[in-house]
Each structure stands twice: as structure tokens, then as C-alpha cells.
Amino acid sequence: MDAFRKLTGLVAPIDRPNVDTDAIIPKQFLKSIKRAGFGPNLFDEWRYLDKGEPDKPNAGRPLNPDFVLNQPRYQGAQILLARDNFGCGSSREHAPWAIHDFGFRAVIAPSFADIFYGNSAKNGLLLVTLPAAIVERLFADCARTEGYALTIDLETQTVTEPDGTCHAFDYSAGLKHRMLNGLDDIGITLQHADRIRAYEARRRDITPWLFADA
Amino acid sequence: MTAKTLYDKLWDAHLVEQFDDGSALIYIDRHIAHEVTTPQAFEGLKLAGRKLWRVAATVAVSDHNVPTRDVHNITDPVAKLQLETLARNCREHRITHFDIGDVRQGIVHVTGPEQGWSLPGMTIVCGDSHTATNGALGALAFGIGTSEVEHVMATQTLVLRKAKNMLIDVDGVLPRGVSAKDLILAIIGRIGTAGATGHTMEYAGSTIRALSIEERMTICNMSIEAGGRAGMVAVDDKTIAYVDGRPGAPKGGLWARAVDYWKTLVSDPAATFDTVVRFDAATIEPQVSWGTSPEMVLPVSGRVPDPAREVDDVKRTGMQNALKYMDLKPGTALTDIAIDKVFIGSCTNSRIEDLRAAADVVRGKRLARNIRLALVVPGSGLVKQQAEREGLDRVFLEAGFEWREPGCSMCLGMNPDQLAPGERCASTSNRNFEGRQGHGGRTHLVSPAMAAAAGIAGHFVDVREVN
Numbered sequence A: 001m002d003a004f005r006k007l008t009g010l011v012a013p014i015d016r017p018n019v020d021t022d023a024i025i026p027k028q029f030l031k032s033i034k035r036a037g038f039g040p041n042l043f044d045e046w047r048y049l050d051k052g053e054p055d056k057p058n059a060g061r062p063l064n065p066d067f068v069l070n071q072p073r074y075q076g077a078q079i080l081l082a083r084d085n086f087g088c089g090s091s092r093e094h095a096p097w098a099i100h101d102f103g104f105r106a107v108i109a110p111s112f113a114d115i116f117y118g119n120s121a122k123n124g125l126l127l128v129t130l131p132a133a134i135v136e137r138l139f140a141d142c143a144r145t146e147g148y149a150l151t152i153d154l155e156t157q158t159v160t161e162p163d164g165t166c167h168a169f170d171y172s173a174g175l176k177h178r179m180l181n182g183l184d185d186i187g188i189t190l191q192h193a194d195r196i197r198a199y200e201a202r203r204r205d206i207t208p209w210l211f212a213d214a
Numbered sequence B: 001m002t003a004k005t006l007y008d009k010l011w012d013a014h015l016v017e018q019f020d021d022g023s024a025l026i027y028i029d030r031h032i033a034h035e036v037t038t039p040q041a042f043e044g045l046k047l048a049g050r051k052l053w054r055v056a057a058t059v060a061v062s063d064h065n066v067p068t069r070d071v072h073n074i075t076d077p078v079a080k081l082q083l084e085t086l087a088r089n090c091r092e093h094r095i096t097h098f099d100i101g102d103v104r105q106g107i108v109h110v111t112g113p114e115q116g117w118s119l120p121g122m123t124i125v126c127g128d129s130h131t132a133t134n135g136a137l138g139a140l141a142f143g144i145g146t147s148e149v150e151h152v153m154a155t156q157t158l159v160l161r162k163a164k165n166m167l168i169d170v171d172g173v174l175p176r177g178v179s180a181k182d183l184i185l186a187i188i189g190r191i192g193t194a195g196a197t198g199h200t201m202e203y204a205g206s207t208i209r210a211l212s213i214e215e216r217m218t219i220c221n222m223s224i225e226a227g228g229r230a231g232m233v234a235v236d237d238k239t240i241a242y243v244d245g246r247p248g249a250p251k252g253g254l255w256a257r258a259v260d261y262w263k264t265l266v267s268d269p270a271a272t273f274d275t276v277v278r279f280d281a282a283t284i285e286p287q288v289s290w291g292t293s294p295e296m297v298l299p300v301s302g303r304v305p306d307p308a309r310e311v312d313d314v315k316r317t318g319m320q321n322a323l324k325y326m327d328l329k330p331g332t333a334l335t336d337i338a339i340d341k342v343f344i345g346s347c348t349n350s351r352i353e354d355l356r357a358a359a360d361v362v363r364g365k366r367l368a369r370n371i372r373l374a375l376v377v378p379g380s381g382l383v384k385q386q387a388e389r390e391g392l393d394r395v396f397l398e399a400g401f402e403w404r405e406p407g408c409s410m411c412l413g414m415n416p417d418q419l420a421p422g423e424r425c426a427s428t429s430n431r432n433f434e435g436r437q438g439h440g441g442r443t444h445l446v447s448p449a450m451a452a453a454a455g456i457a458g459h460f461v462d463v464r465e466v467n
């Protein structure tokens, strides 16, 4: 999993509440055998004018010019600015996979759906919860300013606006440790690698036939 | 020393580290992979630049998507890609893989014990909920999700919380014509599909001791339908005889050491269980499920129950929905229910003994005229070979059954073998959920002998009255 410490990145706004995971990545893409490569189908139904299919190439599909991520000024955005209850609906882990694969490293919103929150943390996508009034202002500033960028510092748990205004956000200590060090569940278990090896050495004496291969 | 259950012993033997929050790092001896639940796990490893912790601990077999006829011609591109992906991942990581066309290929839970991939005392996982089948060998075996598959491949461990101990104690002699499948269906009918939730189940008692290892597998297989993630039977001489000579069995001097160790894999007489349920084998009849949940099951002498007599609101609604889906009327004798198809197969009932039991009923008879299709699908290529050596294929073919190549087949609608909407099937599989065997299909869970007898009669019959 990618570590997240500090990032200054272009902001793209997705200005509607209750964006659900089916909108983030529609169900036909769940047949995939992959967990990478969902980026081109992120927000598929909003982004394209035709219906996307898993085996259909995305290059050449008609784009919806009104959709925010298709506008030239938001190309290369790394921070998604969103409204209340972002990520609600089905528990598909494909949603954070798709957002991350598209190139976003963080999402800022007044609130997130629970399962999506957990899934995102597992996949290196930082979710930042800020008060609705502040998010409202960020939306306004972002709309007004081309190239609008924010700085997110996980170490100090702050979001800094271009003029230096700084907002603190809450983040659980456990998740923060994982994010700062890029540790997923496997990464955390591998911190106990010595214990696993010690166990194997012990068991090799008691049940050697289980280790006949090594 | 405190007395321990078999589960306690297996847990303690695999404890790498106990954490303060109650979870524990548990070592996994064996991971068995199939094509459906592993691709994202392999991809995750690749994206993170990780390798398998111990390549030889993982083995793989293709099963869910495999067609049972014309096996090399897979028409569904998504299924084909999944199968090819498993083959490619196994090649890349040098994992042993039995692919289509290999005589050792079969349903993952049939192949595992057959090859000696599963041994007594092991922790065994697979991305499939019927992994508990392997518990019949005195192992701790359970199904896991795809992120856990990746976790096991990368670390050879899982972070788990210990479950409670449940004892299913069955005593007495099963009446003639009553099989292990009837016993487990009767157990689920009594304790319900959530009866063992949060527990690891141990099946014990004189009835279980008298069962063959194959029959014990049928029992352990359906632990998940009773809500248990794992089910197991203590090691005895039959277990050791079953393992002896399998490709994965310990060799040379290690065999004797292994046997000494395996003999300790029984619950101590003084061990206590959190929950104990007792059954009298003599009272159990052949079973037929009538609804859309495995707990909706009755003795073949019974009648479709009447929701109006159910006092619990939630249960009554569930019954009404089930009867509607199954198109059954309250009060109908189960033996008056006519069927369209017969499916003998699945990881519950596709081993050689299952095929023998079905063939015994079928021998010298013909399918009823209303049967549109009757499939016999051996659990593995080796089971198929054995059955053919015994002439069972001819018994089935002469009766009008189709004799197919091994795979999951009509247990679930992932390959071409499916029920059409409205079709009714006597099935030896493990789940009668809506749409499980095909959209709109109606499944009745039964034993192999009962499925065979229903095929001959055209409707359910008490197999004890057939021969």
C-alpha cells in the first residue's frame, strides 16, 4: 500500500451528496479478475455518454463534456472534494480501488459512508472529514480559482488552503500509523515476520512432515 | 493441564502470536486455490511487489467454471479468462495446479483430501465456504475471503478470533437407507442455519465413529449451512488408513511420527464445550428439503408445512416466500412432488461411495419419462476413473443418466449446467437458495440414493421402499 504523508495537489469537486459506490464504479465492472485498472471506469455513467462494459475499450467512447473530471482544468487532480455521505451503498472494495487507480490520493468531504471509509483506509486512499461550512467554502474557492490546490499533511492532520488558512481534521491513531508507513493488513502482519519464522522453526521439530518442502 | 477440545488443540498448535485485543495470528499450513476467488489476491501481491511466503503451502485446482462436457471448449469469455488467469498465476509463482484435462483435476474439496493436500492436524483454508469438508480428517479447515487469500499467500498466517466450541453428539445406528447426507440435513433442520454461528463444530459419538471418511466429509461439508465456519471429526484409525498412501502423505520415517502425532488429535474426555447438541441416529429418516434454505427440510414421510401454523412472524413470511418460489402448497406429501431434473454431484456428494449408493438404486432400472435431464458428475477425474473401473458409468448410462466430466457443475450456475426457470431438481448439493442452480430453478436437497430413486420414480420416494 502507498504511504501518505504530505501532499499538495490539484482539487476536483464532485458537487452532489450521497455519491454511492455504484456511481463510483458500476456493477458490471465487478466481474473483473483485477483490482487495478478501474480508473478509466471511475464514475462511468456520469463520465461517458454510452454504457461501459468490462470488455469494451474506453478510448474513443463519447465523453460527457459537462462532467467535472472531463474538464481540462481538472486534469491531473489528486484531491477529490465531495459532499455528505460520500461512498454510500454496496460494500464493493472496487470503489476505493477505482478512485485510487484514477490518480486521487485523498477525498475531502463533510462525511463518508462507514464501509467505504474502512475500505479506503485499507487501500491507501486518505479520507479527510471537514465541517460542512468549510467544505462549502472550499467548493466556492475551487470553482472560482483555476489550478486550485490544497495541501494535506497527515502527520499534523491539517488541510492548508492556498492563502495559508489551516484546518485540523481527526484521524484514528491506528489508521494514521498504517497510512504514514504505507502498511496494509499484510504489511502489519509482516512486521511480525520474525515471530512467524520462529513459529515455523518450532513446528518443524514437532511436525516435520508439514515442512518437507523447505 | 486443562482438558482441551480438538479445536482447542488445533488452535493452540497454530498460534503464532496472541494480541491484546483478543485477536491472534494463526499459522496456516495449507492454502488451496481455485479460479474464482484468487485473481485479485494474486494481483494484490503483484501490485505490492510481494511473493508467496511459502510456495509449497499453496496448491490449486480449477473447478467452478469448468464445463462437464467438451471441457476444452469454454464458450463464456469471462469464465475462460478466469481459468486462464489461475493457470498463469500458478505458472508465475510455481504453484502446483491441476488444470482441465489433468486426471487429478476435480472439485477443490474433493481433490484436497484425495491428493493428501489436506492432512490431519493442519490448518487448511480456501476461498470457498465449503472448505470445512477437510475437517473430516481432524483438521481445522474453513473458507476465507479474497483479501484473506492474499494475506495467507503473503504471510502464511491469518488474523483470527477464536470461535466457541460446539459438540454435535450423535449416537446409535443409522437405519438402512439413511445416509450421512440425511444426518447432516436433519442436524441443520433441528439447529437451523444459524445454529452454529460463532462456533467451530465437532461431530462425535458412535454414529460418527461408524461413518467412513467420505461420509464424514459430507457431514463436515455442510457445517457452513448450519452457521459454523468449520466442522471437524477427531482422528481415528479410519482417518489414518484414509491418508495412508496419498501423494501428499508423509513418507518414510516421517509417517510413523505423523501417525503418533495425529493420534493425539481428539478432544480430551474432560473437555467442555460451550454448546452441546445430541441426536439419536435411530430416529433419523431420509430427508428432503422443501424450501429455499437448508434448514427447510423434513423427513421424506412428511408434508409441506403450513405457514399459517407458524407463530413467529419472520419465520412465517420466510415460509410463505419459500413456498411461492418453490411453487408448493402446504400439506402436499413430499412424495407427491414431481421433479424435472436430477443432479448427483458437488463437493457434498460426488465421491466414489456417493456414486456407488446412487448406482445401487439405479441398477437395472430406467429414468421416469418426465425427467428431462439427469446428471452424474464425479468429484474428480480419479473418482470418475474408479467409478468406470467398477462399471458404475454403464449403470447410469443404461438408466438414461448422463455421465459427465468432473467439476462443480449444476451445484451453482457458473458453468453451462443450469436449471431453467421453474425447473425442479433433486440435487445432492448443499444449497437450495433461490437461483442457486440457475435463475428461477427449484432445488430439493437430498442424498445420492434419494436423488437416484427420485429420478427413477419421477417424484420423491422413500428410498427404503424402492429396493
Ligand code: SF4
Pocket (backbone or CB within 6 Å): B063, B064, B107, B108, B109, B128, B130, B346, B347, B348, B407, B408, B411, B412, B429, B430
Ligand atoms: S461443488 Fe458447489 S459448493 Fe462445492 S465448491 Fe463447487 S460450487 Fe462450491
